[in-house]
Amino acid sequence: MNDETQAPSIEANTTPAAEVVSTQTPRPHLASRSLAAAFGIGIAGWLLPGLGHALQKMWGRAAACFLTVGLLVIVGSGMRGNLFTSEGGDAFATLGYIADLGTGSFYWIAKRLEINGPDVSRADGDYGTRFLAAAGVLNLLAALHAYEAARGRKA
Numbered sequence: 001m002n003d004e005t006q007a008p009s010i011e012a013n014t015t016p017a018a019e020v021v022s023t024q025t026p027r028p029h030l031a032s033r034s035l036a037a038a039f040g041i042g043i044a045g046w047l048l049p050g051l052g053h054a055l056q057k058m059w060g061r062a063a064a065c066f067l068t069v070g071l072l073v074i075v076g077s078g079m080r081g082n083l084f085t086s087e088g089g090d091a092f093a094t095l096g097y098i099a100d101l102g103t104g105s106f107y108w109i110a111k112r113l114e115i116n117g118p119d120v121s122r123a124d125g126d127y128g129t130r131f132l133a134a135a136g137v138l139n140l141l142a143a144l145h146a147y148e149a150a151r152g153r154k155a
Contacts, residue, residue, distance in 0.1 A: 041055050041147060045143035046104045048066075048105055049106065050064070050065035050066035053145075053149070056146065058149070061145075065138075065139070069139045072132070077132070079124040079127055081118060081125055081129035081131060082129040083107070099136040100136050
């Protein structure tokens with residue numbers, strides 16, 4: 001058999017894995033943001049729920065964050081939930097304070113709504129405390145997402 005009648009051989013793909021190009025499309029409007037600008041967007045998103053997303057023109061997420069955190073704070077305060085203070089005596093009180101402080105400016109609104117003080121002797125007050133903490137944790141996660149989106153890491 002001569003070389004001309006042989007079937008052509010198929011060579012294996014020898015491209016190293018490091019040379020494989022990503023299929024994700026670059027986002028030039030997000031890649032140009034500096035670390036300081038992204039940090040500022042994250043802080044803005046913490047201070048006013050949804051503001052970090054609004055600054056990036058993510059209107060749906062901004063509205064969802066603002067309305068959800070705001071509703072949880074209003075309902076939690078209406079149920080006379082406990083807002084923790086910085087003078088907590090144990091680790092759980094400190095964690096509660098950090099969670100409540102996570103609502104940003106809504107923390108001071110909730111303080112103003114707490115006219116008669118907390119009432120955790122009933123189930124309503126206990127659930128209200130959980131709603132207030134959930135609002136803070138949700139806002140901290142939303143601010144983190146706004147920061148990551150500003151860095152171009154998330155959509």
